[in-house]
Amino acid sequence: MRRIITLTVLNRPGVLNRITNLFSKRNYNIESISVGHTEQEGVSRITCVVNVDNDRIIEQITKQLNKQIDVLKVADISDQAVVSRELALIKVQSTPQNRSEIYALIEPFRASVIDVGKESLIIQITGESEKLEAFIELIKPYGIKELARTGTTAFPRSSQRSKQQTNFSIV
Amino acid sequence: MLQEAAFTKVKAEKKTVTGADLLLEALKKEEVEVIFGYPGGAVLPIYDKIYDCDILHVLPRHEQGGIHAAEGYARISGKAGVVIATSGPGATNIVTGLADAMMDSLPLVVFTGQVATGVIGTDAFQEADILGITTPITKYNLQVRNIEDIPRLIKEAFHIATTGRPGPVLIDFPKDIASGMIEPPAEEEISLPGYQPTIEPNYLQIRKLTEAVSSAKRPVILAGAGILFSKASELLREYVEQQQIPVVHTLLGLGGFPADHPLFFGLAGMHGCYTANMALSECDLLINIGARFDDRLTGNLKHFAPKATVAHIDIDPAEIGKNVPTEIPVVGDAKVALSMLVKQEGKPPENSEWIQTLESWQKENPYWYENSNAPLKPQRVTEMLFEETNGEGIVVTDVGQHQMWAAQYYQFKNPDRWVTSGGLGTMGFGLPAAIGAQLADRSATVVAILGDAGFQMSTQELAVIREMNLPIKIAIYNNRSLGMVRQWQEIFYQERYSHSKIPSQPSFVKLADAYGIKGYEITSEQEAETILKEVMNNNEPVLLDFRVAEGENVYPMIAPGKGLHEMVGVKK
Numbered sequence: 001m002r003r004i005i006t007l008t009v010l011n012r013p014g015v016l017n018r019i020t021n022l023f024s025k026r027n028y029n030i031e032s033i034s035v036g037h038t039e040q041e042g043v044s045r046i047t048c049v050v051n052v053d054n055d056r057i058i059e060q061i062t063k064q065l066n067k068q069i070d071v072l073k074v075a076d077i078s079d080q081a082v083v084s085r086e087l088a089l090i091k092v093q094s095t096p097q098n099r100s101e102i103y104a105l106i107e108p109f110r111a112s113v114i115d116v117g118k119e120s121l122i123i124q125i126t127g128e129s130e131k132l133e134a135f136i137e138l139i140k141p142y143g144i145k146e147l148a149r150t151g152t153t154a155f156p157r158s159s160q161r162s163k164q165q166t167n168f169s170i171v
Numbered sequence: 172m173l174q175e176a177a178f179t180k181v182k183a184e185k186k187t188v189t190g191a192d193l194l195l196e197a198l199k200k201e202e203v204e205v206i207f208g209y210p211g212g213a214v215l216p217i218y219d220k221i222y223d224c225d226i227l228h229v230l231p232r233h234e235q236g237g238i239h240a241a242e243g244y245a246r247i248s249g250k251a252g253v254v255i256a257t258s259g260p261g262a263t264n265i266v267t268g269l270a271d272a273m274m275d276s277l278p279l280v281v282f283t284g285q286v287a288t289g290v291i292g293t294d295a296f297q298e299a300d301i302l303g304i305t306t307p308i309t310k311y312n313l314q315v316r317n318i319e320d321i322p323r324l325i326k327e328a329f330h331i332a333t334t335g336r337p338g339p340v341l342i343d344f345p346k347d348i349a350s351g352m353i354e355p356p357a358e359e360e361i362s363l364p365g366y367q368p369t370i371e372p373n374y375l376q377i378r379k380l381t382e383a384v385s386s387a388k389r390p391v392i393l394a395g396a397g398i399l400f401s402k403a404s405e406l407l408r409e410y411v412e413q414q415q416i417p418v419v420h421t422l423l424g425l426g427g428f429p430a431d432h433p434l435f436f437g438l439a440g441m442h443g444c445y446t447a448n449m450a451l452s453e454c455d456l457l458i459n460i461g462a463r464f465d466d467r468l469t470g471n472l473k474h475f476a477p478k479a480t481v482a483h484i485d486i487d488p489a490e491i492g493k494n495v496p497t498e499i500p501v502v503g504d505a506k507v508a509l510s511m512l513v514k515q516e517g518k519p520p521e522n523s524e525w526i527q528t529l530e531s532w533q534k535e536n537p538y539w540y541e542n543s544n545a546p547l548k549p550q551r552v553t554e555m556l557f558e559e560t561n562g563e564g565i566v567v568t569d570v571g572q573h574q575m576w577a578a579q580y581y582q583f584k585n586p587d588r589w590v591t592s593g594g595l596g597t598m599g600f601g602l603p604a605a606i607g608a609q610l611a612d613r614s615a616t617v618v619a620i621l622g623d624a625g626f627q628m629s630t631q632e633l634a635v636i637r638e639m640n641l642p643i644k645i646a647i648y649n650n651r652s653l654g655m656v657r658q659w660q661e662i663f664y665q666e667r668y669s670h671s672k673i674p675s676q677p678s679f680v681k682l683a684d685a686y687g688i689k690g691y692e693i694t695s696e697q698e699a700e701t702i703l704k705e706v707m708n709n710n711e712p713v714l715l716d717f718r719v720a721e722g723e724n725v726y727p728m729i730a731p732g733k734g735l736h737e738m739v740g741v742k743k
Contacts (some may be wrong), residue, residue, distance in 0.1 A: 010365055013314065018306055025307045056492065063489035069311045069331060072365045 002031070003058050003078040004154050007046040008038065010070040018068055019046060028052070028061055032086075032129075032151030043072065047153040049129075077156050084154035088132050089114075090123045093143035102142060109135045120145055128152075187352040190318045191220040194282070194349070197325035198226060201280075203253050205229060205244065205610055207237040211257025212297055213284025216350035229610070229639070232631035234261050236603035238268025239629070242277050243567060243607030246590045247615075249402070251278040251332045252607065258284040258346075259297030263304065267597055269339050270308040274594025275423060276400065278337035280328045285314065287347040301343055310338030315348045319356040327361045335368030336487040337400060368486060372503030372511065380458070380482050380499050381517035384414055387456035387480075389525040392418045393439065393468075396593075397461015397485060398427035403506035404586040407460070408432070410509050414519045417529055419447035421462045423593040426583035430562075436529050440468040441729050442575040445536035445742075446529055448727075448735040451476050453528075456520075459483040461505045464494040465594065474734025484508045538579050539726075539742035545695040546720040549573060549648045553580035555699055556618055556646060559707045564616040565590065565608050569601030569625030572654035575725045577620045588615075599628030602645065606632060609641045616644065616707065623649040624673065633686040636712045644707060645688075645714045647679060650721045658724045683714035690714040 009015050016035060023030050031049040038045045052058050058076055065074045094102055102121070106113065111125035125135055129152055136147070188196075194217060198206070205227045210218040221228055231237035234256045241252025256265050262283040272279045286295040302312050311331050315321060328340040384390055398407055404427050411418055411434055418428045419439045428435055437444035439451055448470075451457065457479040462468065464483075469475040472494060482499035483491045491500040501508055540550040553576045556564070566581050567590040568574040574591055583589055590608050592600040605619035626647050636643055648654075657671040683690030691706070693699050693715055706713045726740025 013316070014302055014306065014312070017303065021306045056496075060489065060493060067487065067489050069363065069366045 001052060003050050003052060003076055004082065004084060004152060005048045005050065005058075005062060005065070005074065005076050006154060007048070007065060007074050008072045009044050009046060009068075010072065011037070011042050011044045012070050015044070015068075015070045016046070018070065019065065022064055022068070023048075023050075023061075026060070026064060028057070032149070034151040034153045036153070045153075047151070049152050075156075077154060081157040081160050082154045083157055084128055084152050085126055086129050086132055086150055086152045087124065087126045088136070088147065088149045090125070090136065090139060090144060091120050091146040092123060092139055093119060093145055094121045095119065098142065102139070105135075105138055111135060188355050189216065189220070189352050190315070190321055190344070190349040191217045193318065193321040193356075194325065194344070195220050195224050195226070197322050198253065200322075201251070201325070201329045204250075206253045206255055207231060207241045207244075207607070208255030209234050209237055209257065209261060211261045211284060213258035213286060213346045214255060214261075214282075214344070214349070216346060217255065217282070217284070217344070227610075229606070229635065231603060231606075232634050233629070234264035235267055235599065236606075236629050236632045236635070238265040238279070238281065239271070239597070239600050239603035240607035240610075240632075240635075241279055241281075242268060242272050242275075242600070243590050243604030244611045245272075245277045245279060245337075245607070246604075247565060247587055247608045247611035249400075249587070251280045251329055254279060254281040256281070256283050257297065258286055258301070259299045261297075262299055262301040266304060266308070267595075269305055269341065271592055271595040271597045271600065272339040273308045273310065275592065276337045276396065277339065278332040279339035280325070280332050281339060281341045283341060283343050284349070285343045285345040288316070288345045289347070291345065301341070305341050308339075309341050310336075312341040312343070314343040315345065318348055318351050318353045321348075322356060323359040323361060327363055330361055330363070331366060335366070369488070369502045370486070370504045370507055372484070372501045372508045374511070376499060376501045377508065377511045377515065380501060381512065381515040383456055383480055383482060383499060384416065384458075384520055385518040387520045388522055389454045389478075390416045390456040390458065390520050390522060391436075391450045391454040392416050393421065393451065393457060393459045393462055394418055394424045394427045395421040395460065395462025396423035396427070397505045398424055399586050400461070401486070401504050401506040402586075403460075403509050404428065406506055406509040406513060410513050413513060414517070415522065415526070416458070416520070417450060417526060419443075419450055421465070421468055422578055422591065423589075424462060425578060425589045426586045429584050430582035431584060434526075436533060438578055439735070440465075441470070442579065442725050442727065444533075444538060444579070445727060445738060446532040448729070448738055449532055450529055452734070452736040454479045457481050459485070460509070461485060463490045466494075469494065470729045470735045470737075471732055474736065536742050540723075542696075543720075544697060547694060547696055547699060547717055549576050549650070549717070549719040549723055550580055551696060552646065552648065552699060552717050552719065553577055553620070555696075555703055556620070557581045559703050560616050560618060564588065564618050565612060567591070567601055567605040567608050567617060567619045569621045570596045570598050570655075571622045571625060572650070572658065572723070572725050573620050573622045573648040575655075576648070579725075598622075598625040601625055602629045603632045603635075605643050605645070606635055606639075606641060609643055617642075618644045618646055620646050620648065622654060623647055623651060623676065623679075624653045626679070630682065633683065633688055633714075637687045641712060642710045643712050645683075645712070647714065647716050648719050649676075649679070649716050650719050650723065651676060652721060654723075655725070661722075661724070663730070679714060679716040688712050688714055690716060692716045692718065694718045
C-alpha cells in the first residue's frame, strides 16, 4: 500500500543522507521524496511516498525516522484528509500539425505549455500523482522525450472529516 | 595541570585558543579518564595538545584495537569510551568497532581527523568520507565546521552517546579546525530539539502490565542488557522477589540478575539452556525488559513464545514490535519502569506449579559435557576459571564457541562483569576489550577468554597489556580451528571443513614471551589446576594456551530456522 510520510527536520549537514540511508539500511522502498525549506528558519520538510506490504512496516519506518537525532516530527498522513501535489515537466514531440491536438489534452488537466520549440514543447502539470499519471498515459503516444517529476509533497487538510468518509480533492 | 596552566596563559596574553584546546577542555569537562587514540597527519594539532594533557592516553597497536578497548571500557564503567583516530585509513579502521558498538548500544564518542576544510572533496591525501561511511552505524555523526561550536558539539555528543539507548557518536575534525585559533567562546547550552528520549513510561501501560502479571499462570521475564545500562539490577531483583516471576537472560544481559538466585533459569537463545528456551516457548506472559528480540535469541519467529501475551519494556520505541508483535508496549527506562512496577504491589501470579515445572526441567536438563583429563575440555576450563575467580571476575570474550561456553558455564553473580560482542559478533574484539575493561576497573580480575583464531586477529595489543602492566589473564581455548564455523560445517555441511581448521599455528607461549608476557601451554586438567592456582591471583598479565579437545561442539543448539523448543544436544 501507498503511504505518505511527512517529516520536519533540522536543516543540518548530512540530514538527508541519514534519512535516505535509513531507508536503504532497513530495506524500505521509497517511491518519491521531496525536500524543501519551511516557514521556520533552519527547518526543512521532507515528504516521502513509500510502498509497503503491511502496517507493521510503516510503523517501523516512522519509529526509525523518529529516532534520528535531527528529526523533529514524523507523521504518517495517509489516513487523513490531505492535500497532496506533485509537479511534472514533460517534453513532448510535437509538430505544428498536432500541436492543437495536444493543447486540447492539456486544457482539461489544467496543465500549461511553458516552452515551445520546432519539434517539441514542454508541458508543466501540477496535481495529485494519479492525475499526473493519467495525463502522462494520455500524452505518451505523441512521444515523450524527457520527463521529470518532483515527487509528492503534502499537508493534512485544516479540517478533518471522520475516517469513514472518502476524501475527495476538489482540484 | 600543565595543560591548564598553558591554557590560562594563552587566554590572558593573546586571548586565543585553538580548536584542539577546546576539544581537550571539553573532554575534561566530561570527566574523561582515558582516551584510546592513534596519532596521524590530520590529528597532529590535537596530539600536540595531548602532549601536555593529563588525561591518560592509551596507544593501541591498531585503531580497531583502540575502539574495541573503548567498548570494553564503556561496558564496564557505564561511561562513554573516547577514541581518537586520524583521517582516511585511521578512520576506516574504526568502522568495525562503530558497527559493533551500534549493535550492542555502547556509548562511544569518537573523534576522527579530517583533511583541512579547503581540500575536503578533492580526494586529498588520507581523505575519506567518514561521515558517509559511518552514517548507518552511528547513533549520530557530524563534522565540525566552526571552531566556536566545538564545546557545544562535544557536550551534545556525550549527551547523545550516553542517554536514551546508548550508542556511538562520531565527530569529524578537519585539521584546520583543530589548529585554527579564536577567542575563547562563551559557554553554550546543548540544543537538540529532535532528541528527547522517553524515560518515564506511561502509567496506564504499567497498570496493564501489573494486571497481566496478576492473572498470568506461566509468566517469565526476559532480561536484556537494558537492565545493565539503566543500572536496574537491584530493582529487578526486588520486583522478581515481590512477584515471584522466573527470569531468563539474553546473552548480553548476563549478570543483570544473579545466576545463583532460585528464580534464575539461565541463558536463552541459540545455545541457551533447555529450561530458559522451554520457559519462553511455554510461557503465557513474556515480559521483555531491555532486550531486542534478536534472531539468535528468538529462533524462528513463527514458533517464538506462541502461547504468550508479550509485554516489552524498552527505552527505544522502535524496538517494540519490530520483530515480535507486542500487546503491552512500555516505552521508558528499565529502572524507572521497574520502580513503578514495584510500587504497584500487584497481586503476585499463581504460578507455583510453573516454577516447579521449571525447576524440574533445570534438574533434568542441565548443560552437560563428557569430561576427560586430556584432551582438556573447554567447558571444564570455564568452570575452573569461574571457581578460581569466585564468580566475581570480569569476563571478556571474543566470538565463537569459547564465547558460548563462557556464557553457559560462568555463573555471573554481579552486573557489569561481562563483556562480549553480541550483535555484530566481531572476532578480534576480546583482547583489546579486556584492556578497556581492566582500565575501567583496576582492581578486578579480568579474564579474557579467546579462541585461537580471534586472538590472532588482535595479537598486537599484547604490547599494550605489557606496556601498561595490566594483569589480564588471557585464556586461549586453542582447538586449532575456527570452532563455531567447524561445528556448523560438521552439522550442516556434511563435515566438509572448508578453511575452518588451522593446522599450523605459531607458539602462543613464545609469542607472549616476545611481548614480555609469561605464557603457559596447558594440556590437561591437572596441569590447568596447578597453573591457575599459581597465576590467577598475581598482579601480572599471563597468557594461558589451553590445548582443548578439537572436535568439541557447543550444545544445546537450535539449528537456524528452528524454534526454541527444537533444541538438539540436550542432556538425556
